Amino acid sequence: MRSVRLFARGFNYSQDGPGNRLVYHLCGCNMRCPWCANPEGLDPDREGADVREVPVPALLEEIRSCAPMFYDGGGVTFTGGEATMQLDALCEIAAALQKDGIGVAVETNATHPRLPALFPYLQLLIADLKHPDSETLARFTGVRGETVYENLRRAAQAGVPLLVRIPAVHGFNDGKEDAALIAAFLRELNALRPAGAERIRAELLPYHEYGRDKWEKLGLPYRVTDGFVAPERIRALEDTLREAGVSVIHT
């Protein structure tokens, strides 16, 4: 029997998918983004990690017991850490919940080569496009981007409802050239959509430091020194995306 390792759960309203949602944070991540807001989820084997291991049937039962709270088209969202670090369990859960009529969203960095296996079961795929240049992505996060870009293209082609999230971090991806590259990539994704599928939506997540205390509590160095992006710069980045035909949203 498969299990899932979690480090947090809670409800939110329309932040990680439509309606009121139960959000599970799954343990482990293959990236090491220095601005990560949930560093406690990076390494489940860390000493003192607050990890709950739940067999898949028990987790499904828990989710079903929460179904009355999935109002306004809500459901479950799996995020992390990186949810696809536990891809097989995730596929099993998403398939079962689809049968129950419970909508599933997954928020991912899109680096897993078998990510498309999830697509048939998803109400929404929330995928990061942290940087459109693979070298830069690898330099900041430790992981190259080719698989990310390929997964996003396949999601676009498959017509999966797709929200692309771009963490806007000063010195990483807030330059004009970055914006142009991101816009071009999103334009490409839109062009791949099957007829009748909704346009790709994108959301900029301005850099914040809600996770800084957690890094310090974990005894990990917080290395970002100047990650904030000015609001006017955020607006300019959004304008660039809109000009490329991208639907920019704020959740």
Next chain:
Amino acid sequence: MLTASIMTDMAKALFREEREIKRLDGWFLVKESYMKHEAETAGMSEVRRAAVLLRHAVEELPLSISRNAVFAGTQRDAFARSYALINPSFRVETFSGYCDPSAVYGDIEPNEEFPPERIAAVKAHDAGSEYVRLLSETYRNADRDTAEVAYFIEQVTGHVIPDLRFLLKYGAEGVLARIGEAEKKPLDGAQREQYAAMRITVDALLCLAGRYAALAEKQLRTASDEADRERLGEMVRILNKVPRRGAETLPEAIQSFLLAWQLMCLEQAPNPFAFSVGNADRIFEPYRAAGDLSREETAALFKHFLVFFNVADRSWAISQNVIVGGRDTEGRDLTNPTTYALLDAYYDMNLPQPILSVKLHRNTPAALYEEMGRFFFTPGCLTPSLFNDDSLFEVLARAGIGREDLPDYSIAGCQEPLIMGRDSGNTTNSWLNLGKILELTLNGGRSLVTGAVLDPEQTQKAPLERLKTLREDFYENVEKYVRRMTEAANGASEALSHLPVPFLSVLMGGLESGYDVRDVRHQGTKYNGSGCLIHGLAVAADSFVAVDHLLKERPEDAGTLLDALRCDFEGYDELRAYLRACPKYGENQAEPDREAAEVAGRVADIVRAARNYLGNPFRPDFSTPSTHLLYGYWVGALPDGRRSREMLNYGIDPLAGDAHEGMGFRILSAWKLPYEKMCGGCASHLGIDPRYFREKEYPALGREFAHKVVTPLFFNEKNPNLAPFYLYVNVTTPEILRKVLADPAKYAPNGVYIMRIHGTFVNFLDLSPAIQQDIIRRLDPASASIAG
């Protein structure tokens, strides 16, 4: 009529004047007047004596009318400066579980006018009364149980909702006519005396109005200012009309109401706490409509109405509740223009009292939620308690309330639902401490706090056996303590019956029944019961779950657990961490939620099976108005990992800090409790971070609040059970409150920063430090998080 703007300025000035008052001596003058005239009442029945003495007090009390007053009347002479919650010198550790009826005399600071001998004389006279004798005897008989608050009992004064609609409409003349008709029917001796006494108190009401009219007339004669003359002239006209005759306009109705309220409170001086107004918008709307007053004019008049409920420097008239909104038996909404005018008055004045409650139901108009947005999202602003009519109608119907009376339920004091003018609920008559009973059960009757043997009848058992039989022993003990508690509570009611209240009885069905509200032999009101506030639901349930886990996973540690409890977990860190990690109520986990529902249901059944002095059931009320703090101080360590003297959980909520995964889970757990058994009420609080809401404008924020909080909790179509019916919220964070305390001049420049604390709201800056810290701790933002 003065303009709305001028009336508003006057109301604010009137409140400022009131806050300058540091002494409350009127209640003492009332008591002194009673003493002075007692000899004349020799041989009279108690009820007639009460009426005659009240009449004398009204004749003698010094009266005044402020230059800023639109209405005559005050509650100042009915209250003492004695309410612990807002007494800055109050300390949790000073709570003794005993209610000394003479202690109030210690609240008067002697001065030249009130030297110690004068105070001592009245106190000594009071101490000789049958009421004090019986009450003291009742407390003495229960003192072993109340010493560390296994339960607490008190005589219930105030705490009902009079129905003034008949008096407003037909005036004192109408009331006297009703008494006259009743007196023509065959009556027993008690009824004859009651009607005679009620007649005397109605005369006292007219005397009060007459004295105010004469005073206003006198001031009118010397008034030089035109606006002043207009104000006083109108006051004289109104006072010469009401309450003698029926009111026809809103100013007349409010004036009539306030004078009746003043007399009703004087009759119960110095303890008329928690008298409540009832469905205020429905009471006053016919009068507003008759004069076709605008919303602004109506609000201006109600601003003066609201100031009346604030007494002296700390608004000592605590827990007087005004309720608006709601539905009828067919589900039709009953909000009206007065509802919104009252809300305007509340918002603009932002006073520490009276408490505001709002009734909601599935068909509550969006406009009402929009109007409430400003209350929830303005820092330091009062917020209403929220009641779910759809659910409460069913709870009350199952408890025996007639369908025709359901829309007239209202809130007495904090959260207790009673029928306006027909229900004597003795709401705070008894207080049960499940935490203490569990502690005594675990330790063979010995207190872990003081080491005293409080219950020598308990059987001693080996540790493993003790834990294995814990549940059945606990419930057996609950039955035993409830038996003793209700006996003592009935004793307190019996004692109080020697202080009859004929004027209140006029407003509570006495005109029909001919019996006093406090009569313990005949039922004076249509409905009657006695309340029991049940403490420690979650800590008891979580303790049972932890014991189950221990017995299953490490039964060899049964003795260690009992040792650890005796040591308050000193040196047992590992075991405590294990117990803390066991599943807890409030996170939608089947095991603890089922246990909490079981504890609530079984304890409610035990309480409900107990009978009061008239043979009516006690009413289970899962509310803990700051007493979770006071009673927790007397409870030793428990198996849920809670340490000795720490607070118990609040109302039906999880223990603060135990549920940290957000509001969604809190709501799902809360749904599973048996609300149909909580006919005495229940209490629940959410401290919500304002950052969870995205809208910018108050009306939209009100809708968002309804959508994210109210509808999921109260009106979720998928909830298979009877939905919760009570909630209060504070939309703020601990950080904000710490800033307010650190720099009140910056965050509350006028000295008032209103916060909700259980059923009432208070000026946060007036509270004792222990209560301030309790509010901060119970905000418990993780437990009400909306962000996953």
